[in-house]
Amino acid sequence: MHAAPTLPELYDAHAAGLFHYFRSFTGGEADAKDLLQELFLKLGRTVIPPDITNLRAWLMKLAHHQAIDWLRRHRVRRRAEEEMSPLEMFAAQADPDQEALAQHLTRALALLPLEQRSVAQLKLWDGLTFDEIAEVQGIPLNTAASRYRYALEKLRSELQPLYDELKPS
């Protein structure tokens, strides 16, 4: 039986993903950081259930509930969708084409509805399955899959001009 991870271990493995997930809701870095701090405060007083199969999904579920509570408290759901500032979501890319893609993708993600953006994050960069995403967000499996499909279609549409420019046929 594996020992439960320590808080520093949880931080090193999951904090970045949790932060980016929070930021998909808040739009701003400061609020996302506050939520991350709140979550780790809660984790420090929580006993992690021993039967968890996917720790990341479990953490994301906690984060999702916290983010929804934040939205309700601040009643700025619409503003979070409309004003998500295109902060540096992606690390600097060595390849100029990749860097261009990262910048365009950041802007394209900001244009997505919150529901699609958050699902896309969980699927593309947090490695969750649709089953896990449905569990995290409390939505049906089909809804998770369709939100992801719509998100991908919109991203593809937004990024098509860049692809055409970078890889002309």
Added chain:
Amino acid sequence: MKTNHDSFENDLQALMRSELPAAWREEILHVEKAPVRVAKTPRWLVAGWGIAWAAILAMYATMPPDPPPSSQLDFSAVNPWQQHAAIEALLAAN
């Protein structure tokens, strides 16, 4: 060239998300270690309640006792004829 679905997803997934600033690690983990402080009642409120109760107890202690009810009064020592004579004297004086 249209984006192939699989390669498009792969291209997106290949992008690494930015790491968090190194300073945040200590900041966030350090806050978790801070002792939980229990909110205490303000001293001025405790003092005010103490003074109020002391005043109430002092007033209670210095209040004269309630007079006994009339059913408990002892009239045996009163001479009604002596009282009548005293009243007659007062009326004659006026």
